[in-house]
Amino acid sequence: xxxxxxxxxxxxxxxxxxxxxxxxxxxxxxxxxxxxxxxxxxxxxxxxxxxxxxxxxxxxxxxxxxxxxxxxxxxxxxxxxxxxxxxxxxxxxxxxxxxxxxxxxxxxxxxxxxxxxxxxxxxxxxxxxxxxxxxxxxxxxxxxxxxxxxxxxxxxxxxxxxxxxxxxxxxxxxxxxxxxxxxxxxxxxxxxxxxxxxxxxxxxxxxxxxxxxxxxxxxxxxxxxxxxxxxxxxxxxxxxxxxxxxxxxxxx
Amino acid sequence: xxxxxxxxxxxxxxxxxxxxxxxxxxxxxxxxxxxxxxxxxxxxxxxxxxxxxxxxxxxxxxxxxxxxxxxxxxxxxxxxxxxxxxxxxxxxxxxxxxxxxxxxxxxxxxxxxxxxxxxxxxxxxxxxxxxxxxxxxxxxxxxxxxxxxxxxxxxxxxxxxxxxxxxxxxxxxxxxxxxxxxxxxxxxxxxxxxxxxxxxxxxxxxxxxxxxxxxxxxxxxxxxxxxxxxxxxxxxxxxxxxxxxxxxxxxxxxxxxxxxxxxxxxxxxxxxxxxxxxxxxxxxxxxxxxxxxxxxxxxxxxxxxxxxx
Numbered sequence: 001x002x003x004x005x006x007x008x009x010x011x012x013x014x015x016x017x018x019x020x021x022x023x024x025x026x027x028x029x030x031x032x033x034x035x036x037x038x039x040x041x042x043x044x045x046x047x048x049x050x051x052x053x054x055x056x057x058x059x060x061x062x063x064x065x066x067x068x069x070x071x072x073x074x075x076x077x078x079x080x081x082x083x084x085x086x087x088x089x090x091x092x093x094x095x096x097x098x099x100x101x102x103x104x105x106x107x108x109x110x111x112x113x114x115x116x117x118x119x120x121x122x123x124x125x126x127x128x129x130x131x132x133x134x135x136x137x138x139x140x141x142x143x144x145x146x147x148x149x150x151x152x153x154x155x156x157x158x159x160x161x162x163x164x165x166x167x168x169x170x171x172x173x174x175x176x177x178x179x180x181x182x183x184x185x186x187x188x189x190x191x192x193x194x195x196x197x198x199x200x201x202x203x204x205x206x207x208x209x210x211x212x213x214x215x216x217x218x219x220x221x222x223x224x225x226x227x228x229x230x231x232x233x234x235x236x237x238x239x240x241x242x243x244x245x246x247x248x249x250x251x252x
Numbered sequence: 253x254x255x256x257x258x259x260x261x262x263x264x265x266x267x268x269x270x271x272x273x274x275x276x277x278x279x280x281x282x283x284x285x286x287x288x289x290x291x292x293x294x295x296x297x298x299x300x301x302x303x304x305x306x307x308x309x310x311x312x313x314x315x316x317x318x319x320x321x322x323x324x325x326x327x328x329x330x331x332x333x334x335x336x337x338x339x340x341x342x343x344x345x346x347x348x349x350x351x352x353x354x355x356x357x358x359x360x361x362x363x364x365x366x367x368x369x370x371x372x373x374x375x376x377x378x379x380x381x382x383x384x385x386x387x388x389x390x391x392x393x394x395x396x397x398x399x400x401x402x403x404x405x406x407x408x409x410x411x412x413x414x415x416x417x418x419x420x421x422x423x424x425x426x427x428x429x430x431x432x433x434x435x436x437x438x439x440x441x442x443x444x445x446x447x448x449x450x451x452x453x454x455x456x457x458x459x460x461x462x463x464x465x466x467x468x469x470x471x472x473x474x475x476x477x478x479x480x481x482x483x484x485x486x487x488x489x490x491x492x493x494x495x496x497x498x499x500x501x502x503x504x505x506x507x508x509x510x511x512x513x514x515x516x517x518x519x520x521x522x523x524x525x526x527x528x529x530x531x532x533x534x535x536x537x538x539x540x541x542x543x544x545x546x547x548x549x550x551x552x553x554x555x556x557x558x559x560x561x
Contacts, residue, residue, distance in 0.1 A: 054453065108451075
């Protein structure tokens, strides 16, 4: 199996005694966008964060089950979490650029992984910024602080930053929910562009966004995966009643 | 809950007593706060004025030049002619406090990293109270411990008598450790969580995240802690006096008797008569201490502005 495909088998996540995700088995086909929807607290963000083992950082969090990337189960205790996270990029709801220049924000990850050559770094910075359509907007001020950018630009900078370490998979946790409609549209265009190269998992509270950007949609409720199908089918003819209720706004 | 009746607007207008009560209440509160602030401002200004007026007298009317005091090497206030070279004291003060900061900074930063990143629970419940305890120990106790533990250790380990700048700096470094650690810990705790997650998500190890992301981002705040530590060390008199030896010259090694601004003041103050040249010269030293404190406060302000940016 390719290193870009992602599969979970009976994945459960616990915070102390509380089970936040209940035995979820999903397939994420390579180079497709999967949207995770569901009301707040349904476990979709927790599920997302377990895919690159970010939950390890929360004390009391525990994972059961299997997560397969290619032919590697990343829940194995022997997994090198550090190189795993390099392969799975992540973007958060709130843009979190580092308190450094635009250039350094991008070059930061590659530097972690031992790239020192200035020319090589320049190249990575330019490609990453081009991929996120940010290059033309910032190429003359790469030395300015990343915090000086607008919210939408900051978010694209964060996406560019995660691309700079050459991941195969991108996890996005409500990447546009803190942005204005124009910036949101740009992020959505970007997602459509990025899925040519990356497998993308996106958590969103915006139904239209899920319908627009994703190939498949999964509906989570109270830690359970209720339904997972082609986006087209999920939004027109879901097979579970609760999915239909949620999508049409009758609860949640 | 009962909503106010619709005629409440008339109530507001027709109850002069209540209105007067509110006005009086505001007035009393205002008067009290203004009084306290005024008292504070007067106190600060009169201290500065007093020190400045006494401390400037030797230069203005008693024929001592500022240059001689700042760069002179000999301190002989009762000699003929009297000499007021304060450079050895200045050197001693700077050497001890900066050396103390050099020792305390890495210890404090590491303690802060440990308490915020590595073992937050143990740090909060055990290490932090322990370090805060250090701040509560009286300086005479530090001096005593320094004299009976640190000085003999240096005497047996290095050439020299053990007393001196190194002994002073060692004692001071423990004394300023709480300041450095507390401020560093607060700085690291107040970093946005997203930064750390962002770094980890790029495939950084914890160590990389700490020394390439967390420490550089918090650097201005960390330096604020160090500067405040230096300021505290600069002003500390008793503990240093007990271990430094109090010889008024610039030492040739760190393990040779030296002295500081504060210890020369405490030592000589009782032996001079108020208004004499010697006494006023000590006030000049106090003025130098005060100006240094202003400088430290200024540096802290500049650093704080950098944090906000």
